[in-house]
Amino acid sequence: MSDSPTAVVHARGLRKDYGSGxxxxxxxxxxxxxxxRGEAVAVMGPSGCGKSTLLHLIxxxxxxxxxxxxxxxxxxxxxxERALAxxxxxxxxxxxxxxxxxxxxxxxxxxxxxxLVAGYPPNEARARATALLEQVxxxxxxxxxxxxxxxxxxxxxxxxxxxVNDPGIVLADEPTGNLDSASAFEVLSLLSKLHAxxxxxxxxxxxxxxxxxxDRLISMRxxxxxxxxxxxxGSRGTLSTFAExxx
Amino acid sequence: MQQEVVLAMxxxxxxxxxxxxxxxxxxxxPVAGDMSEAQMYVSLTRLEKGGFVARVDAPAQRSDxxxxxxxxxxxxxxxxxxxxxxxxxxxxxxxxxxxxxxxxAGLADPVSLIDAQRRDLLRRLREVGLAVMExxxxxxxxxxxxxxxxxxxxxxxxLHACESAWTKRGTRK
Numbered sequence: 345m346s347d348s349p350t351a352v353v354h355a356r357g358l359r360k361d362y363g364s365g366x367x368x369x370x371x372x373x374x375x376x377x378x379x380x381r382g383e384a385v386a387v388m389g390p391s392g393c394g395k396s397t398l399l400h401l402i403x404x405x406x407x408x409x410x411x412x413x414x415x416x417x418x419x420x421x422x423x424x425e426r427a428l429a430x431x432x433x434x435x436x437x438x439x440x441x442x443x444x445x446x447x448x449x450x451x452x453x454x455x456x457x458x459x460l461v462a463g464y465p466p467n468e469a470r471a472r473a474t475a476l477l478e479q480v481x482x483x484x485x486x487x488x489x490x491x492x493x494x495x496x497x498x499x500x501x502x503x504x505x506x507x508v509n510d511p512g513i514v515l516a517d518e519p520t521g522n523l524d525s526a527s528a529f530e531v532l533s534l535l536s537k538l539h540a541x542x543x544x545x546x547x548x549x550x551x552x553x554x555x556x557x558x559d560r561l562i563s564m565r566x567x568x569x570x571x572x573x574x575x576x577x578g579s580r581g582t583l584s585t586f587a588e589x590x591x
Numbered sequence: 592m593q594q595e596v597v598l599a600m601x602x603x604x605x606x607x608x609x610x611x612x613x614x615x616x617x618x619x620x621p622v623a624g625d626m627s628e629a630q631m632y633v634s635l636t637r638l639e640k641g642g643f644v645a646r647v648d649a650p651a652q653r654s655d656x657x658x659x660x661x662x663x664x665x666x667x668x669x670x671x672x673x674x675x676x677x678x679x680x681x682x683x684x685x686x687x688x689x690x691x692x693x694x695x696a697g698l699a700d701p702v703s704l705i706d707a708q709r710r711d712l713l714r715r716l717r718e719v720g721l722a723v724m725e726x727x728x729x730x731x732x733x734x735x736x737x738x739x740x741x742x743x744x745x746x747x748x749x750l751h752a753c754e755s756a757w758t759k760r761g762t763r764k
Contacts (some may be wrong), residue, residue, distance in 0.1 A: 518621060533724050552747050556717035573710045575717045582715045583722060584624020586739050587592055 352513045352544050353379035353402055358411035360397050371397040384545040386555035388565035389495040395548045396517055397494045402546060403515045404432045416512040426479055433462055436507030441499045451477060451501045452486040459508045476504035480534055495526025499535055499584035513544045532557060593670040596632050598643055605660035606646050608632045620732020621722045635659050643668055701757040702754050709750050716743045
């Protein structure tokens with residue numbers, strides 16, 4: 345199969361083992377995955393099925409045991425630790441279940457931080473953070489500490505932070521897992537809006553409602569893909585069947 | 592939905608078909624589908640024949656439209672309908688029997704039937720989920736769509752249980 349020029353993620357025969365000998369655990373096996381630019385892919389499956397491991401490999405937080413993996417055009421298995429760190433910083437935005445914001449920094453400072461680390465001058469980092477907080481609907485909360493924000497607002501700050509260095513892809517691991525349904529809906533609406541504007545996304549989730557907002561849904565079990573459902577196209581017009589008229 | 596819905600909407604005040612259609616569309620949002628004003632008049636004509644509604648004189652300015660009002664029989668029907676607690680049931684038994692028949696007669700693999708059904712429900716969930724996001728928050732239609740989302744999620748959960756059970760049965764043989 346040829347490497348599509350629009351593929352942000354391109355994986356073939358990806359495998360990840362932990363431990364060795366009798367304690368060997370094959371967390372991922374024979375994974376083939378392509379994610380196109382602008383595409384949103386959801387990954388679902390029971391705990392321990394390998395979906396978070398997959399996200400960690402794509403995000404360069406961990407390295408594959410075998411197989412090939414390209415992210416944003418770079419072959420991950422050939423990168424030095426340093427090059428991998430640059431890839432993470434410049435091309436990957438992470439969104440975690442537990443937000444992972446710095447408690448002692450304001451919303452604005454949390455969003456600015458990765459831009460400063462990436463070498464943007466402070467005024468540029470500030471401008472980027474301000475624009476992103478505006479985009480996630482939290483312009484009026486910029487000076488708040490995370491502890492003063494609701495769960496949904498904290499996750500929106502985390503999403504703004506994930507976007508601050510214009511990553512090629514955003515990886516979200518259970519982004520609504522710690523939220524009540526109203527906050528989950530806020531986060532879902534925001535991710536949908538960003539995706540509609542062209543953001544490339546891989547979302548690991550337990551929630552079908554979140555998953556079905558993606559273009560494609562992959563089901564995993566025991567470290568392998570067991571099913572793939574294309575959600576876009578050919579499915580309009582079922583809404584009115586919920587109010588069928590009996591005459 | 593039953594004809595009683597049309598009757599109940601007339602309980603507010605005498606109306607013509609166009610206005611009823613507009614109110615229905617607002618309450619149902621994208622779920623309203625393409626029910627036309629013409630279909631509304633078909634319903635009203637049928638209800639008129641049944642003696643549940645009657646034509647009343649139109650206000651002078653819109654004399655071209657037929658205005659309907661509830662009759663006492665219609666009023667009574669609405670009252671009964673309001674207190675009726677019957678609830679539409681999704682036909683789970685039919686799908687359940689499809690799986691059993693498929694397995695017993697070797698017509699199909701139950702697990703692949705479940706997978707196909709699951710894909711269909713996931714696509715529906717997507718459509719409803721996206722529709723909710725397009726609605727004004729707290730609108731009547733958003734509340735209805737939310738109910739449809741929860742219902743689909745419950746059905747998906749049951750399919751998940753079916754899948755686990757039939758996968759186990761498949762490997763037992």
